Amino acid sequence: MxxxxxxxxxxxxxxxxxxxxxxxxxxxxxxxxxxxxxxxxxxxxxxxxxxxxxxxxxxxxxxxxxxxxxxxxxxxxxxxxxxxxxxxxxxxxxxxxxxxxxxxxxxxxxxxxxxxxxxxxxxxxERPRGALAIPGTRCAGIFSAGTAQKFINLEGYMPGKKVVILGSGDIGLIMARRMTLQGATVLACVEIMPYSSGLNRNIVQCLHDYDIPLLLSHTVVDIHGRERLTGVTIAQVDHQRQPITGTETYVECDTLLLSVGLxxxxxxxxxxxxxxxxxxxxxxxxxxxxxxxxxxxxxxxxxxxxxxxxxxxxxxxxxxxxxxxxxRGERRKGKMIRVLDGEGVRGATPQRIGLPQTDDEPEPIQVLFRPACVYENAVVRVLDGQKEIHRVKRRILAPGEMADLTLSPKLLGALSGQDITIHIDASEGVCAWNS
Amino acid sequence: MLRCDSGNERYGALEGKRVHTEILVIGGGLIGCAVARELSRLAVDITLIERTEDVAEGASKANSGIVHAGFDAKPGSLKAKYNVEGNRRFAAYCQEVHAPYVPSGAMVLAFDQEQRQHLESLLSQGIQNGVEGLRIIENAEILALEPNTNPAVQCALLAPSSGLASPYELTCALADHAAVNGVRFLFDTQAIRLQKRENGFLVTTNHGEITATILVNCAGLFSAELHNQISTHKLSIMPRKGEYYLLDHEEKPVFSRTMFQTPTKMGKGVLVSPTGHKTMLLGPTAQQVEDALDVATTAEALASIREKAAMTWPHMSLRTNITTFAGIRAHEAGDDFIVGATMDAPGAYEAIGIESPGLTAAPAIANALYTQIAQEHSYACKQAWKPAPDLPKAFSAMNLEERAQAYARDPAYGNIVCRCEQVTEAEIRSAIHRPVGARHVDGIKRRTRAGMGRCQGGFCSPRVMEILAEELQIPMLEITKFGGQSRMLTDSLNPSIKEDKGHV
CATH class of the missing domain: 3.50.50.60 (FAD/NAD(P)-binding domain)
Structure with a gap:
């Protein structure tokens, strides 16, 4: 060798x-x-x-x-x-x-x-088309938004002229604006959920400012074109995200960009x-x-x-x-407890936190998570075992914007050693979607 | 006469011309390439014409890839004969042309008494067809062999001689082997009209005319149409669409064998099977379609796959789904293969209605046609029939030492272009320079697996296109997904490129 x-x-x-x-x-x-x-x-x-x-x-x-x-x-x-x-x-x-x-x-x-x-x-x-299993042909002209971004911004090529964007993730929104600025026509941004998964500022600056319609609760149900894309069929979806028969519309386009998750x-x-x-x-x-x-x-x-x-x-x-x-050889000592996803919370990170040692001056720990739905005036609660140890009010929480919660040194110092759970209390808020 | 030393001359080479070839093979699918490869043993001039811009663009790129044991077909049918014969030859056949083959075995599951009876009839049918090693196993043995099977299964027909092939890689390998032995490939060349002539045939194509002494019709979905132009014995292809889900490879495969359900009138039903590349296939459906080129997937068919596959695999998860696709099978109304001389058209031969188990049968069908043509026309064999060109081991399958050696041979092995399938720049470049090389993004994908993985070319396609443009010396804007108008890009943002399309 x-x-x-x-x-x-x-x-x-x-x-x-x-x-x-x-x-x-x-x-x-x-x-x-x-x-x-x-x-x-x-x-x-x-x-x-x-x-x-x-x-x-x-x-x-x-x-x-x-x-x-x-x-x-x-x-x-x-x-x-x-x-x-x-x-x-x-x-x-x-x-x-x-x-x-x-x-x-x-x-x-x-x-x-x-x-x-x-x-x-x-x-x-980026999640590809296959992850969604969108029916239709497998013609040229279907790109993930990031690939299109690479073609335009790094390679200097336009992937298409008449564009439909599926998914309202941030890259999709940014690409709606980018393609428009390069002379393409962006016909619509289609989102299966009743809310966008992108940042609000991107919806305003990339869609509204260019009069690009955001079709919420809609999706692409068929892809047409033998060689290059010739059009897509868009339909409205019901509360189970299933297409509603009779709402199908054919949209002529040569490009479909997918911004359907990372x-x-x-x-x-x-x-x-x-x-x-x-x-x-x-x-x-x-x-x-x-x-x-x-x-x-x-x-x-x-x-x-x-x-x-x-x-x-x-x-x-x-x-x-x-x-x-x-x-350098330093190892963490002491007990670890788990941070668990409670109601309305997805993917709280970190999933484990170390209990402060007696001689430690504990630093605050930030826990990041995604709300499962859109909540207004919600309460985020931290439970130590079954006992509530912390609560904060949030005017708005949405899956498109990562939420955070800081566990202060004082709070950390008082932990009992049981696992903690983060909850979003929806009884005081509005859950727009049960996913 | 056409020269045949260049291996493959493409695109409109016939424009406005009339050329002669001794043997004309129509169709560059698996069967056409297998037949051409067999015929290339003969010391005669052979041309293969293909409608699209690559081999394996039809049913050969979109089927289950299963090498069937041979218990499905009715005893006495050509399907039974060629299936069993093809199965016996398959491993060696793949080895000869350096195409992948995995002897995996298969099971047909039965969930009730009626299905058990069906399995028993399949068993005796299989024995009659000459299939070896078949036996019926009961619930406990099934779950011991394949622990992810639905525990409600009653019994299964175990077929150890079933295997996994890669139909498109095999087709590419056979095309290469044919090409190094002088077969000339004309792409983007579609046979439109066949006419009988005194000493052979006149074939009108979209690019010009070809006269041939011998015609071999391997035109798949279009084979009956062409057959009917030269024979009074009319045939009819009824295109049948099969849709699939393809799941990503996982550390531990869910099933190690092909898991069939008890077959129905329309076909072998929905299978759940590993592929030779450790991905997993669910499907196919079987729908009669009008349009032989309609490879669109449909919401209904995909839903029916999900429903049926869950019967085999109750903990089915489509979380790792990387794509869905459809292929069209050339089902002939008589429900059997048609292989041999074309009735009342001396000099014409054909392989028609080659649906499942067509992949398995391919070596046997090709051999049968070769033997018949060689004998009936007393063609001599070439003095030296070259072996199939070496196909280096895929980087992804190499161990550390092999990787170091590959890099030492060619530093382009150090550049991983497709991260999902670990395909290197060296492999992509050499795919373009194979005897029948890749000319577009899908051609690269089928030969190297670049873009075949979980990101579906999201990361590698810009790089793959650049390499294609460099190696083929064409502008980026002319790169297609699979030929024709399937262009990947529409405009350049660099004005100098826009004006001068000839240079990149």
Whole structure:
């Protein structure tokens, strides 16, 4: 066997140089990780931000509005300043639960690393048409919104001229505007749910401002065209999301963009036997972003799909810091309790939190989750076992916007040691949809 | 006479011309390619014409991929004969052309007494057909062999000689083998009219005319139409659509065998089966359709697959569904294969009505036609029939050492283009340069699996298109999904590209 395949030692190895990987790398370096390596499969750093040329990034983190590439560039510059070793064009092929990482690249061929800690930061991918099983032909002209975005913003090609967008996820909304600005006609954005899964500001700035209709409770029920797409059939859906007969409308178009959800890309995590959470489709992690496999951490969209990159960065800083500590040999002590999804709550993350040690000055812990439906004037309650220990009012909660809840040091200090559950109390709110 | 050393000359090569070939094979599906590959043993000039821009574009790319044991067909039928014969040859056949084959075995499930009786008749039919190893097993053994089966199952017919093939990869491999032995492939060339002539046939195509001494009609859905132009014995193809769900590969496959349900009049019913690539197939349905090219899936058929597959697999989950698709099978009204010389058209041969078990039967059908043609026309064999071109092992199937060696041979093995199926740049480039190489995005997909996985080309298609454009030296805007007008892109945002389409 050739030399390239005998493993090299690194303290912290980060898979992915998108916003999560870059922030994790910066934090790990700043926390003293000596040898640090970031592996990125694309030819450049920045991940999906490279193709997100619209603005709206960085308001929380930098207090200014940046485009995606500008946001990424700030981290890239810091990575350079810190002298962090980032290798692009490198695809990780395998990660084992004892942190042996195998990668390949055109430049260096096969390489293997034995890492003190691994940070999974591979991001997510778009759900394809097959995930929805939309009937019809399999002609050209059907793209996921992100692929269309890549064609236009990075490759310089238009994927079509008359467009229908299925799904009102943020990328779909952004692409409605982008395609319009490039001269395409966007006929409609069709959403099966009675509410959009995108951010409200995107609905206003990308659809309303361009008079693009948002058809809620509608979906595409048929796809037509033998070679290139010639049209789609749209229909209204009932409360069970089933198409209502008689409401079908044929819409002539040459392009269908799908923005129907994102899936954390956890194929490598599964190879390392990292246990997954059903709701987030990401790893189960504790409040230091460590998975159930010791020394393997996860952050960003590979952990759970975020709405805002600012929160990806914040989460990844924590992961980077914790991974550096792990690589130094520091281990968490004390009991872990579980954070459970209660009524109306999907994918509360982290799924485990460590009870503060007596000599600790506990830091507040932020729990992120998706509301299961749209609620107005809801109450989010935290139960310690059966006992309510915290409640906050929220004017509006929607699946399209990730909700957060902070567990203060005082609250953490008083935990009984039983699992805690997060509930959304719908009796004081309006559940628009029972999914 | 056409030269045949170039392997394949494409696109409108016939425009306005009349050319002669000794043997003309019509249709570049599995059967056409298998027949052409067999005939390429002969020292004669052979041309294959195909309506679309690649091989395996019809039923060959969208069927169950099952190598059937041979208990379904009526004893004495050609389906029974060629199925059993094809099954026996199949593993070696795939090996000869370097196409994948997995001997998996199959079960036919029975849930009540009536179905048990049906299985018993299938068993005796199978024995009569010469199928080996068949036996009926009871509930406990079924669940021991396939623990995810519906526990309500009563008994099953176990068929150990059933297997899994990849019909489109096999077709591509056979085409390559035919091409290296001189068979000339003309794509985008559709036979419109067949006429008998003194010493053969005149074939009018969309691009020009071909005269041929021998005609082999392997035109699948269009085979009866062509047959009827030269024979008074009329045939009729009734297109039958079969729809499928394809699920992603998981660490542990749900079933290791093909799980059939007791068959009905319309076919073998809905199966739940692993594929040779460890993905999982649910389907097919069977609907009579008017239009032989109508491969649209329908909400009703997909719902019926879900309902029926759940009978076999009660904990069915479609969470990992990556695509749904449909294929059209060329069912002939007489309900059997038609293989051999065309009645009252000397010099014409045909393989018509090749629906299931057509994949299994392909080696036997091709062999039968080859033997008959060689004998009846006393063609001599080539002095040296070249072996099938080597097909390097897929990167995804290599171990660490093989990967290091592959990289040492070609650094493009270091660039993973399709992350879902781990397909490298080296494999994509070489798929384009195979003897009958890929010319579009779907052609790459069928030859390499790039875009076949869970993201369905979302990430890799821009890169695959760039490689196609580079290797074929055509502009990005001319790249298609599967030929014709199936263009992927509509405009360039770079004005210099727009004006000068000849350069990228």
């Amino acid at each position: 050739c030399d390239a395949v005998s493993p090299q030692k690194v303290d912290v190895l980060i898979i992915g140089a998108g916003p999560a990987g870059l922030a994790a790398a910066i934090a790990a370096k700043e926390a003293g990780a000596e040898s640090l390596l970031v592996l990125e499969r694309e030819d450049e750093m920045g991940g999906i931000l490279r193709q997100c040329i619209h603005n709206g990034f960085g308001l929380h983190r930098f207090k200014v509005e940046l485009t995606g590439p500008e946001y990424a560039q700030r981290d890239v510059l810091r990575v350079h300043e810190l002298g962090i070793d980032v290798r692009c064009g490198v695809t990780v092929l395998d990660v084992t639960s004892d942190r042996l990482v195998t990668a390949i690249s055109k430049q260096a061929g096969l390489t293997r690393y034995q890492a003190g800690a691994v940070i999974l930061a591979m991001g997510c991918r 899936i954390p890309e956890n194929e490598l995590s599964k190879k390392a036997d990292v246990p997954m959470n059903q709701a987030t489709q990401g790893a189960v992690v504790d409040d230091s972003l460590q998975t159930d496999v010791p020394g393997i951490f996860a952050c960003g969209n590979v952990l759970h799909v975020h709405d805002l990159v600012d929160f990806v960065s914040a989460e990844s800083f924590k992961a980077g810091k914790a991974a550096a500590a792990y690589a």
